[in-house]
Amino acid sequence: MLIYDFYQIFGQVVIIIVISILSLLSITLILGGILIRENKLIFPKVLLFTLDVFYSFLKKFSENLGVDGKIVDQIGVEVRNKVNEKHFKKITTNDKILVLPHCLRHSDCEANLETAGLVCKNCNRCVIGVLKDKGEDLGYQVFIIPGSTFLKKIIEENDFKAVLGVACYQDLNLAMMKLNKFSCQGVPLLRDGCVNTKVDYKAVLEKMGVKLEKKVEVNRDNSCNKKSYSDKLP
Numbered sequence: 001m002l003i004y005d006f007y008q009i010f011g012q013v014v015i016i017i018v019i020s021i022l023s024l025l026s027i028t029l030i031l032g033g034i035l036i037r038e039n040k041l042i043f044p045k046v047l048l049f050t051l052d053v054f055y056s057f058l059k060k061f062s063e064n065l066g067v068d069g070k071i072v073d074q075i076g077v078e079v080r081n082k083v084n085e086k087h088f089k090k091i092t093t094n095d096k097i098l099v100l101p102h103c104l105r106h107s108d109c110e111a112n113l114e115t116a117g118l119v120c121k122n123c124n125r126c127v128i129g130v131l132k133d134k135g136e137d138l139g140y141q142v143f144i145i146p147g148s149t150f151l152k153k154i155i156e157e158n159d160f161k162a163v164l165g166v167a168c169y170q171d172l173n174l175a176m177m178k179l180n181k182f183s184c185q186g187v188p189l190l191r192d193g194c195v196n197t198k199v200d201y202k203a204v205l206e207k208m209g210v211k212l213e214k215k216v217e218v219n220r221d222n223s224c225n226k227k228s229y230s231d232k233l234p
């Protein structure tokens, strides 16, 4: 009889836990949807807890509901951007690093890949040179990296308090998750992939603290026209 009671209680506890987790996942997707659609951040700690603890499960859950699992990374990036925004702005640029993905480079790029990442020659063929130049002018340490191994090395070998990163939503979310002791800001790629990716460099400049004039027209195309970047900078 005692064993029967034990299994009955155990079964009830398991059901309650499963229902609670599924409710938490559903609430996270609903609140994340509100954040993406209406730019309203509600219960950020709940969102961050679920995103960090149930990351893979939440993706599967979302896909089972017919929603692309990428939304989980998008929610993660948006929440972390909002939560860290004020603190990131307060930190001096000399304590910040800018991390760019090497997939933004032009197909004719002649820069060499060294231990600290790509050594951009600033040939003005792609957006990397412009962002690197502007970032260094402002005081950022700039790194152009091919992957997370380089990021690990950068973290180990450099002193900084805040990170501004550019990557696809998934890489950005996972990197921001790992770097949660730093103030992180992220700008997702407009077109991701291994090569020929695109970023809204106006968004990167704004995150860097550059005041853009409203009339400035920004070409989002990551083309190789030498005039397409530097001419539009404030």
Ligand code: SF4
Binding pocket: 105, 106, 108, 109, 110, 111, 119, 120, 121, 122, 123, 124, 125, 126, 127, 128, 129, 130
């Ligand atoms: S500006 Fe772009 S294409 Fe030119 S060296 Fe730098 S990364 Fe390569």
